[in-house]
Amino acid sequence: MRRLLAIATFLFAPLAIAQTTPKPFLSHQVNPDGSITFRYSAPAAAKVEVSVDVLPAPLAMAKDADGLWSVTTAPMPPEIYSYSFSVDGLRTADPLSVDAVRNLIYLGSSVTVPGDPPAPWELTNIPHGHLDHVLYTTHIAKHLPADQEGYLVYTPPGYDAKRKGGYPVLYLLHGWSDDEYGWTAVGHAQYILDNLIDAGRAVPMIVVMPLGYGDYDFVTHGFGVWDDVAKQDANTALYSQMLLTEILPAVDRSYNTAKGRENRAIVGLSMGGLESLTIGLNHTDTFAWVGGMSAAVFSEQFDRRIPSLDSTHANLRLLWVACGQADKLYPHNQNFVAWAKAKGLNPVAVETPLGHVWATWRENLLTFAPLLFKGKE
Numbered sequence: 001m002r003r004l005l006a007i008a009t010f011l012f013a014p015l016a017i018a019q020t021t022p023k024p025f026l027s028h029q030v031n032p033d034g035s036i037t038f039r040y041s042a043p044a045a046a047k048v049e050v051s052v053d054v055l056p057a058p059l060a061m062a063k064d065a066d067g068l069w070s071v072t073t074a075p076m077p078p079e080i081y082s083y084s085f086s087v088d089g090l091r092t093a094d095p096l097s098v099d100a101v102r103n104l105i106y107l108g109s110s111v112t113v114p115g116d117p118p119a120p121w122e123l124t125n126i127p128h129g130h131l132d133h134v135l136y137t138t139h140i141a142k143h144l145p146a147d148q149e150g151y152l153v154y155t156p157p158g159y160d161a162k163r164k165g166g167y168p169v170l171y172l173l174h175g176w177s178d179d180e181y182g183w184t185a186v187g188h189a190q191y192i193l194d195n196l197i198d199a200g201r202a203v204p205m206i207v208v209m210p211l212g213y214g215d216y217d218f219v220t221h222g223f224g225v226w227d228d229v230a231k232q233d234a235n236t237a238l239y240s241q242m243l244l245t246e247i248l249p250a251v252d253r254s255y256n257t258a259k260g261r262e263n264r265a266i267v268g269l270s271m272g273g274l275e276s277l278t279i280g281l282n283h284t285d286t287f288a289w290v291g292g293m294s295a296a297v298f299s300e301q302f303d304r305r306i307p308s309l310d311s312t313h314a315n316l317r318l319l320w321v322a323c324g325q326a327d328k329l330y331p332h333n334q335n336f337v338a339w340a341k342a343k344g345l346n347p348v349a350v351e352t353p354l355g356h357v358w359a360t361w362r363e364n365l366l367t368f369a370p371l372l373f374k375g376k377e
Contacts, residue, residue, distance in 0.1 A: 025041070026039060027095075027096040028094065030113055035072050035073050035076060036052075036076060036081070036111060038061065038070065038085075039069065039070045040061065040085050040087070041066075041068050042063075042069060043066070045063075047088055048069040048086065049085070049086045050084070050086075051083060051084050051085075052073065053082040053108075054354055054357055058086060059071045078114060078116075079359050080121060080358065080362075081111050081112075081113065082101050082108045082109070082357075084108040084109065093109045094109035099111065102179070102182065104177050104219055106177060120196070120362075120366055121187075121191050121362050122188075122191065123191055124195070126157075126195065126198045127157035127158065128190070128191075128194050129154050129156045129159070130155045131153070131154055131184060131190060132152065133180075134151050134152075134250070136246070136250065137149075139246070140214070140245070140246060141214055141215065141216065141238055141242050142214070142215040142216065142217065143217045143220075144213070149210070149211055149242065150179070150210070150211045151210035152184060152209040153206065153208055153209075153251065153255065154184075154189070154193060154207040154209070155206055155255065156204035157194065157204070158204070159204075159206075161255075165258055166256045166258035166259070167204060167205055167256060167257060168257075168372065169207070169255075169257050169258070169263065169265070170206070170208070170265045170372060171207075171208050171210070171243070171248075171264070171265065171266040171287075172189065172207050172267060172272075173212050173266070173276050174212050174271075175271050175294075176219060176223075176226075176270055176271035177219060179211055180211040182209075184209065186358055187361060187365070189207065189365060192369070193369065196370060201370045203372060203373040205369075205372065206251070206255055212268070212272055212275060214237065214239030215234060226296070232274070232299065233305070236279075240275070240279045240282070243279065244279070244286065261285060261287060261288045262288050264286060264289070265287060265289030265291070265372050265373070266279060266287045266290055267289075267292065268291075268292065268293065269293040269294055269364070270296045270329075270356065271296050273291075273295025274295050274296040274297055276291060276292055277290065277292045277321075278305050281309055281314070282306055282308075284315070288315070288316060288318075289318045289371075290318065290319050290320070291318070291320035291321065291322070292322070292333070292336075293323070293360070293361050293364040293365075294322070294324060294327050294333070294356055294360060294361070295323070295332075295333055296329060297332050297333060298332045300335060302336060303339075309345075311343055311344030312344070314345070316345065318348065318371055318372070319340060319346065320347070320348045320350065320371065321333055321336060321337050321348070321349050322350035322360075322364045322368070324351070324352045324354045325351055326353065326354055326355035327354075328355075329356065330351075333349075
């Protein structure tokens with residue numbers, strides 16, 4: 001009898017498993033019209049929402065009889081979208097997606113609505129540049145694990161270490177909660193640069209993307225650090241010193257860089273925009289091309305942060321300030337542009353419709369990079 005029971009248990013076990021195993025499903029599906037269907041399995045949940053970075057509010061999802069929640073967006077333009085789910089108020093990344101958004105603080109996933117032809121940030125069959133990741137021991141930055149500072153270096157397709165005159169260099173800074181991989185892992189800057197250079201729209205250039213914290217506590221201690229202007233200033237000051245005295249000389253030693261201010265540009269997004277505008281305008285002897293994207297200048301105090309700016313002596317080739325109209329930082333960036341004009345500079349102000357999202361900054365890079373180093377080919 002025991003043997004018969006054991007055989008019966010063995011024979012009917014697959015049936016029991018089949019009855020309890022959830023049906024397979026796609027957690028994110030791009031539809032032919034560009035809309036995206038999101039799905040999340042949570043039979044016991046009372047409320048599930050999905051947040052998409054470009055949308056102004058979370059989308060409520062509906063539950064079916066099997067406990068599968070779903071919602072479909074309106075048609076979306078070609079772009080890389082970040083999203084996350086909220087299950088009874090608890091934020092979570094997509095557990096079925098391998099495309100996690102790289103970030104030190106936030107949980108999220110990404111989905112691409114492809115373009116036809118492919119968008120400039122998509123991988124295509126063209127010559128590609130090369131990415132190096134460099135780690136070194138910093139003697140300036142504080143609280144980095146083992147004092148290790150990292151930066152990425154993009155060298156353009158066909159990079160020639162012996163080319164006469166070298167290559168101009170763009171220092172491209174990330175935002176708060178990103179790391180040095182932010183511009184490549186999330187922003188796809190390498191593909192944007194590949195496409196611009198291949199199309200002849202941008203000068204072949206070296207692009208340096210450093211980890212952006214003079215004090216690593218500035219990111220690990222939460223968003224509340226932005227309420228403290230002294231902490232903002234301390235982080236920016238240390239980062240400026242590290243960039244100018246450690247990273248920039250190391251890049252010049254290791255790569256075939258064109259020397260002199262005319263061959264250096266600096267731009268950053270959000271926190272990196274605060275850093276790039278502060279560093280660039282305080283050191284116009286080092287950078288002739290300066291920009292900010294959605295710069296985190298909400299505490300303003302421009303005269304104090306950039307105390308000795310002389311528009312005649314600065315002789316900038318470009319001061320470029322971009323911000324989305326839906327961004328909370330928009331009025332502060334407008335104030336910065338007005339301040340720069342009052343100082344005798346000629347800033348180029350760029351306005352885009354979206355907010356504080358990667359879709360804005362990819363478009364910014366597409367616009368900014370082709371302006372650089374013209375006449376320096």
